[in-house]
Amino acid sequence: MVGMARPRFHRLDETQQQAILDAALTEFAARGFADASLNRIIESAGISKGSMYYYFDGKEDLYAHVIRDRLEAVIERDGPFPVPEERDPEGFWTVLAGYYLRLMRALMGDPQTAALLRGWLAGAGTPSLGAAAREAEQRMLPWLMQTLSTGQRIGAVRTDLAPELILGAVMGLGQAIDVWLISNPPADAVLEDAVSTVMDLIRRVVAP
Amino acid sequence: MVGMARPRFHRLDETQQQAILDAALTEFAARGFADASLNRIIESAGISKGSMYYYFDGKEDLYAHVIRDRLEAVIERDGPFPVPEERDPEGFWTVLAGYYLRLMRALMGDPQTAALLRGWLAGAGTPSLGAAAREAEQRMLPWLMQTLSTGQRIGAVRTDLAPELILGAVMGLGQAIDVWLISNPPADAVLEDAVSTVMDLIRRVVAP
Amino acid sequence: MVGMARPRFHRLDETQQQAILDAALTEFAARGFADASLNRIIESAGISKGSMYYYFDGKEDLYAHVIRDRLEAVIERDGPFPVPEERDPEGFWTVLAGYYLRLMRALMGDPQTAALLRGWLAGAGTPSLGAAAREAEQRMLPWLMQTLSTGQRIGAVRTDLAPELILGAVMGLGQAIDVWLISNPPADAVLEDAVSTVMDLIRRVVAP
């Protein structure tokens, strides 16, 4: 599979793996893919250039791996996000609000990951990234589509718009809110309020 | 002021100015700022390297100038967008819908400009662009804020959220829709329907 | 002796030996020595890097070994090529023509070997290859010199030119013909005609 880092990488001690991933995360988060420098990454990771290419297929492969790694870290930090199975719209939205809250907490506690993922989402439309970096997108898609269609089935989500448009709108909204939350971090105490506001915005857009 | 291109530039014959701006537009639209190459731009514009640096302060200055140029071109193609002064919410939204329709028509007829602006908006959060490229953002802000506050005054726009958040949400929404419209271009006949759907989405988010 | 591959190599099962030689043949034939990559060879051979260096002294040693291997394979495919012992010139040339025919058949049925040997012969003058790769040349020399001197003794070959020059001329001619035969492969039916033409060319050069 593409973007998976060579198996060799996973045979490194955790410490070194982390050093590399941290260095890459820092660089990619701070400068985006195009402006990131492999030289800086290997230097700050303390490995040789040859080693980097021994572990990864190249810059894109590394990027894809870091994205995937952070995505999984964020998603699996405290358990999975099962597709909501609620029967009534209220329950459906409640579950999603819970997910969103968890996500926000994770991202606000890890600004670098937030920046990395923001840059990645922003460039989602750009075709300049090869297949590797786009592979991660594909992994979230089934979950999103299932959740969407569940929502539609139980009457929580409108059916008069194309699913892709709904998804895009939600993510665009989410990204805007995400950016705003970064600049205006609510005290943890009122984070729940913020999230419920966000969910309200999303519901307004998405509800029938 | 930063990002304004040197006054020298405006003393060139229109033809040369256009050649430069076209070349830059093509390059920046196709590759984004970071991956764009000044060398390619001057070559395709048919000017010398020295001239480029005589007219512009550097890559970023050129980028800022192109952004501004396209922004103005789009905005002023068929007259200004005066801040709506309507008294009643319905009229307010009608005016905005008209603006949006004009904007969409302009962008759909000029995909390069659309791509350029999309890339620029996407990178809005990224700090890697210097002050120059961010200057253009500042120019739209007053208009947006005035429109927003008008909307709030006449009861068309909610007042329970921070203005920046409202703005961000609208733009995030707009961007998502924009991307979607690019991939699924409606026949011109139904463009109005599409726009009214979009306006509806925005109103849902923004209305009190 | 240099270029002989370490004896260890011959203790491998035939299968593995073949895998290595095949991979190396493919790479060297396709790219020539300088552009060939050991990494690609070991990967396609399915052996470890350590093993490669355990079996061979390095890139050049491997190259020399492959050359020798193909040379022997071609020469010994269907029996040896004994130095002609004929008494009369006609018989002498008939024997050589037979040899040449066998050689051509072998090479035309094995284009990779043909390409490998062609590249090797072409680089014969170049000093960039170390002693190892040149060793194979030395092995053919005695046979050639003996055949040449036999030819001279029985009056089939001129004696007014330096042996090295005669040899070089014959091989240069042969190489040119070889290349031409590759591009214009005669039907197997007329291969004999082609070979007799070739032999005629050689005789013209070499006969007294």
Add this chain to the structure above:
Amino acid sequence: MVGMARPRFHRLDETQQQAILDAALTEFAARGFADASLNRIIESAGISKGSMYYYFDGKEDLYAHVIRDRLEAVIERDGPFPVPEERDPEGFWTVLAGYYLRLMRALMGDPQTAALLRGWLAGAGTPSLGAAAREAEQRMLPWLMQTLSTGQRIGAVRTDLAPELILGAVMGLGQAIDVWLISNPPADAVLEDAVSTVMDLIRRVVAP
């Protein structure tokens, strides 16, 4: 046209042009194209990496240019080589012998050029060189074909073989002789004898 070096190059002072060409000649002659290093060339030429790429399109372009330059130098050292127009075979061969003598003298006085061209001819069949380096071949072809067909018309050259084969044979022969002459340089006094021997070899192959 390909392989022509950028016009910028020709605007350099002769001294610098020569420094670059000399450095490139030395490197390419000594190591062949694949093993040559641009780094070494620029270092020994005393120019920066950027400059090299300012003058030439890349390694291949430089190689093609050096080939062409040496070819022209050798060919035009003392006047052109008009296609022989003689009516009788003896005259035809005499003219060619004269050409060959001039060529040999030139090459024996300039071993680096000889080595460069030898390497280039040897790799002529190899497809690894791009179009640039092969362009020079095309320039000699018309002359060769015209000379060949003249020879055939006046009965100096056999007509029972494909022209490409005849050409190949002559060049293969020539190359072999060339190599031999390098290793066994005849005193200038007997160079004419050597050349007439060579011409005799060629005539044997090529005469009807």
Add this chain to the structure above:
DNA sequence: AATGAATGAGAGTTCATTCAT
């Protein structure tokens, strides 16, 4: 007002080889 020659720093990538295990 305009040119384009010149450059150094740096890009990503591949390489043959070593050696501890």
Add this chain to the structure above:
DNA sequence: GATGAATGAACTCTCATTCAT
């Protein structure tokens, strides 16, 4: 006997920028 992790040096090539003319 065999492995593969590790590397540093080298590779070709592109870049934005400067500045003498």
